[in-house]
Amino acid sequence: MNVHFVVHEAFESPGAYETWVQSRGHQASYSRVYLHEALPENLDDIDLLVVLGGPQGPSTTLEECPHFDAAAECALIARAVAANKAVVGVCLGAQLMGEALGGKCVHSPEAEIGNFPITLTEAGKANAKFADFGDTLEVGHWHNDMPGLTADAKILAASEGCPRQIIEYGKLVYGFQCHMEFTPEVIELLIGASGEDLVKLSQRRFVQQPPTLRANGYTAMNQKLFGFLDALVSDYKATR
Structure with a gap:
């Protein structure tokens, strides 16, 4: 499998996605647009x-x-979907995915920064790629917005602060508003790049501060992400 990453900033690194690529013996390439x-x-x-x-x-x-x-990124996503490639959008990437397919990005009801649970919808529970997620799963977040929906989109998971956490746009096309790729190293990069933003948001109910962010666990969500990606690859190979 050849996996291509579009990376917008040095502090928004692939994290556990890259770990998964290496552990499965896949090949990685990059567009580091920054x-x-x-x-x-x-x-x-x-x-x-x-x-x-x-x-x-x-x-x-x-x-x-x-x-x-x-x-240009929306056009790339649209071409990849049309070519029946597997496509995953994360946070901004998920918002661009929605836009590329005709769904307008909107503000999330709440800003979310830190680890908070998502809950699978009935559509999420029925999707075999998420069979190991359980009804709820604690995952990472760092956002103010959420992806737009198309007529055929299915919301697979939501959180208390954001009703669009995982969206299926097609059998091989998924948007993750949440950050299941977070690792301690990625969190340090994000904290370092946040400046005073975290302090300014300290009164928000779904915004954690650096001591909590550093103490959070990320391994469990990473493993669930790996299971999803393995299932996505299996479905992709079945189309070839």
Whole structure:
């Protein structure tokens, strides 16, 4: 399997997704757009496209962030979906996925930063890729917005602060508003990049501060992510 990552910022690294690639013997390639690396023009050698998070939004312009081209990333996602590739969007990546497929990104009811539980919907419980998630699962969060929905989209999981945590846009196409790829190393990068933001949000009920963020456990959510990815790969190979 050839996995291509679109990375928006150095502090929004692939984390456990990269661990999964290495542990399964897959191959990884990257478009580190913060280093002005190009998005892939040819998808022939890509099996799984993973578009990661970032502080930008789908409406962020090139004038506001010269290294981030939302329209180009939406076009890439749309091409990957049309080519029947496996596609995973994480946070900003999930929001871009929704936009690429016709769903408008909107604000989440609550900002969420830290570890909080998600609850699977009936559609989520019926999806075999999430069979190991249980009814609820504690996962990572770091967001203010959430992906838009298409006519065919299925919400597979929600949280108390955000009703759109995992969305199925197609059998091989999934948006994760939550961050199941968090590791202690990724959390340190995010804390370092957050400046005063965490302090300003300290009164929000779903925003944890650095001591709690550092004390959280991430291994269990990583393992559940690996199981989902293995199932996604199995479904992808069945289409070839």
